[in-house]
Amino acid sequence: MKKLFILFLLFFSVSVNAQVLYKGFVYDSVSKATMRMVRVENITTHEGTYTNNVGYFEVDAKDGDYIEFSFVSYKNKVVKVSGADFSTYASIFLKSAPIKLKGVTIRKGPTQYQQDSARRASIYQDVLEYEQQKSVMSPVTTVYQKFSKKHRNTRKFKNQIVNMEFQNFIDSRYTKELVMTLTKLPEEEVQPFINAYPMEYQFARTASDLEIKMWIKYNFQEYLKRKK
Secondary structure: OHHHHHHHHHHHHHHHHOOEEEEEEEEEOOOOOEOOOOEEEEOOOOEEEEOOOOOEEEEEEOOOOEEEEEOOOEOOEEEEOOHHHHHOOEEEEEOEOOOOOOOOOOOOOOOHHHHHHHHHHHHOHHHHOOOOOOOOOOHHHHHHHHHOHHHHHHHHHHHHHHHHHHHHHHHHHOOHHHHHHHHOOOHHHHHHHHHHOOOOHHHHHHOOHHHHHHHHHHHHHHHHHHHO
């Protein structure tokens, strides 16, 4: 009888601590649209995933674990898991928040990207500092700048430079070498993979190195599913 009681306690302990899938969907709190690529992390176990194209997620968890949901320009949300959550689908709503970029302290000197960026900023300084005049005090000048071919071309060129700078920054973090290291893809498949899963500038600007790596690994799993 005593042995049976001990076995029961052991079974109960394993059952209570066993991890099961905590699953559900993530939505924008205003539009109620599902959100893809939201970071979902079990803070207790430090395991995580991302929501898929329809906002769905599933992550291993147990009763009492804390799950954190995070996405660029949205407030993080932490949810405590209870036993009842495993029998249904959770609905998580994220609220938008202004982006606050953290200051960066450079200790080992500027990176290659920073050096190149500073050089480009110097070369295109006049274009980057161009601003279309909008003043009720000089309406003629304002209209001229708006419709002048020279000023239209300048604005177009400025946009091209800014977009190029954004892409250069993305390329400095989302590198072929990093993709090859994490995915073991042959060299000829790396660029098609990068083209199929482009990275957004805001994500590249605010994500940590770990988040970048997890983002690549997640998309690589999607890439393998497509190939099958």
